Amino acid sequence: MRLGLDVGGTKTDAVAMAPNGTIVARARLATGWGADAVVRTILDAVAALRADPALAAADIRSVGIGIPGRIEPGSGRVEHAVNLGVETLDLAAAVAPVLGVAVRVENDVKAAALGAASLRGAAQSMGYLNLGTGIAAAIVTDGALWRGARGGAGEIGHLSIDPAGPVCRCGQRGCIEALAGGGAVSARWGKPGALPIRDVFDAADAGDPVAVRLRTDLARGVAAAIRVLVLTADVDTVVLGGGITTLGTRLQGEVAAHLDASARESAFLRSLQLVARVEILPVGAPAAALGAALIGAEAAGEREVVSRG
Numbered sequence: 474m475r476l477g478l479d480v481g482g483t484k485t486d487a488v489a490m491a492p493n494g495t496i497v498a499r500a501r502l503a504t505g506w507g508a509d510a511v512v513r514t515i516l517d518a519v520a521a522l523r524a525d526p527a528l529a530a531a532d533i534r535s536v537g538i539g540i541p542g543r544i545e546p547g548s549g550r551v552e553h554a555v556n557l558g559v560e561t562l563d564l565a566a567a568v569a570p571v572l573g574v575a576v577r578v579e580n581d582v583k584a585a586a587l588g589a590a591s592l593r594g595a596a597q598s599m600g601y602l603n604l605g606t607g608i609a610a611a612i613v614t615d616g617a618l619w620r621g622a623r624g625g626a627g628e629i630g631h632l633s634i635d636p637a638g639p640v641c642r643c644g645q646r647g648c649i650e651a652l653a654g655g656g657a658v659s660a661r662w663g664k665p666g667a668l669p670i671r672d673v674f675d676a677a678d679a680g681d682p683v684a685v686r687l688r689t690d691l692a693r694g695v696a697a698a699i700r701v702l703v704l705t706a707d708v709d710t711v712v713l714g715g716g717i718t719t720l721g722t723r724l725q726g727e728v729a730a731h732l733d734a735s736a737r738e739s740a741f742l743r744s745l746q747l748v749a750r751v752e753i754l755p756v757g758a759p760a761a762a763l764g765a766a767l768i769g770a771e772a773a774g775e776r777e778v779v780s781r782g
């Protein structure tokens with residue numbers, strides 16, 4: 474049995490994965506704030522899974538953890554997980570001795586990409602584009618994550634596509650994240666509300682010119698990210714995930730309109746059939762936790778394999 478945890482800013486999603494890749498138990502709990510509380514949340518989540526009848530007498534071989542922030546490849550150390558109140562944390566070293574099994578830590582978007590590929594059950598290459606507070610992507614080819622030389626493959630949120638665009642938190646102008654990231658869009662909208670991106674879409678539907686511009690920029694940024702993923706790695710499919718995708722077909726329609734507009738101007742882009750290659754991850758799918766379980770299996774010296782879920 475392999476356990477996988479997705480430690481998010483508000484909640485932690487944990488799954489137990491059987492050797493055939495199916496999920497046999499799932500637990501969700503609130504994530505604590507700060508390094509000590511994050512460690513406690515992880516230990517509590519593992520205890521919750523172990524208490525599940527489906528895991529009675531099961532042999533737990535590994536624990537994989539997906540978490541926001543920068544992860545030194547192979548180190549188990551998390552840095553700059555600002556949404557969790559963690560500046561630096563040697564996470565594997567903190568939890569592995571208590572759990573008594575191999576622990577592997579990976580960036581949450583990379584874990585979600587691997588899990589999404591497993592849930593789709595398809596052997597083709599896949600780009601995963603996470604649309605949350607920030608924008609990041611990851612690529613799965615031949616059932617394995619493409620991490621890059623320093624683990625930074627897929628950080629396309631800070632690709633500038635508009636030199637005259639809004640200033641990004643990274644210091645550049647017109648980054649994909651500055652146009653399409655939930656945090657940047659909320660800041661530009663500047664009105665209170667629990668669901669600011671939904672508010673922007675609602676106001677745009679009602680004809681508010683500021684909201685229309687923000688929605689257009691958001692779709693423009695997502696469309697650019699999709700083009701980058703297909704043109705760089707020729708991934709068969711781009712799967713959209715993250716909080717903004719709860720807008721579902723409203724988001725997909727705006728993005729498709731941008732992709733269609735560029736296809737009308739370019740026979741080359743038309744030939745890529747981008748609209749048909751975009752999917753939205755089903756809301757609530759445990760992609761990141763499942764991907765973390767697959768990555769945890771690597772810790773025991775077994776290469777992660779995308780299996781039919």
Ligand SMILES: [Zn+2]
Pocket residue numbers: 630631632641642643644645648650651
């Ligand atoms: Zn940037």
